[in-house]
Amino acid sequence: xxxxxxxxxxxxxxxxxxxxxxxxxxxxxxxxxxxxxxxxxxxxxxxxxxxxxxxxxxxxxxxxxxxxxxxxxxxxxxxxxxxxxxxxxxxxxxxxxxxxxxxxxxxxxxxxxxxxxxxxxxxxxxxxxxxxxxxxxxxxxxxxxxxxxxxxxxxxxxxxxxxxxxxxxxxxxxxxxxxxxxxxxxxxxxxxxxxxx
Numbered sequence: 001x002x003x004x005x006x007x008x009x010x011x012x013x014x015x016x017x018x019x020x021x022x023x024x025x026x027x028x029x030x031x032x033x034x035x036x037x038x039x040x041x042x043x044x045x046x047x048x049x050x051x052x053x054x055x056x057x058x059x060x061x062x063x064x065x066x067x068x069x070x071x072x073x074x075x076x077x078x079x080x081x082x083x084x085x086x087x088x089x090x091x092x093x094x095x096x097x098x099x100x101x102x103x104x105x106x107x108x109x110x111x112x113x114x115x116x117x118x119x120x121x122x123x124x125x126x127x128x129x130x131x132x133x134x135x136x137x138x139x140x141x142x143x144x145x146x147x148x149x150x151x152x153x154x155x156x157x158x159x160x161x162x163x164x165x166x167x168x169x170x171x172x173x174x175x176x177x178x179x180x181x182x183x184x185x186x187x188x189x190x191x192x193x194x195x196x197x
Contacts, residue, residue, distance in 0.1 A: 041137035054137035078104025107139035138169035
């Protein structure tokens, strides 16, 4: 009987420890994701060429122009005239002399090859430095940043794919809706000179 009590206690302790680890890990990850969103999820893609962020407000646009000399904003949410965030972004861009481009895409739909090429062409032709953003700066922005690194800056597959990571808040797990971003990149790899991985 003593053996069974010890085994039950050990098993219960183990379950509690695993549960506690899960709670602590989830809290840490949740706190991290909230922090990167609060700070704007602003990161350098290629220094002096391209930067990424979540949806910037007018103050953040002015700050990023002052810090990095932003000349073009590429909005991956698409044009939404009449929406406060969109109207503010366009008005601020006009006041600051920043070019503004809209490219609508969804984080849950794979781009066609033609759409991917159009996004690459937009980034190639845009006056640098550019700021690329979507709502959270994680999924759509991650794909655009990966394409910029691979196709525009020609910095290699590994560095490009690193733009689609948890470090920026992207969860591209297989069978998740946002895995469409990885699928899009995989579909264009051969055209970019990378072997399919």
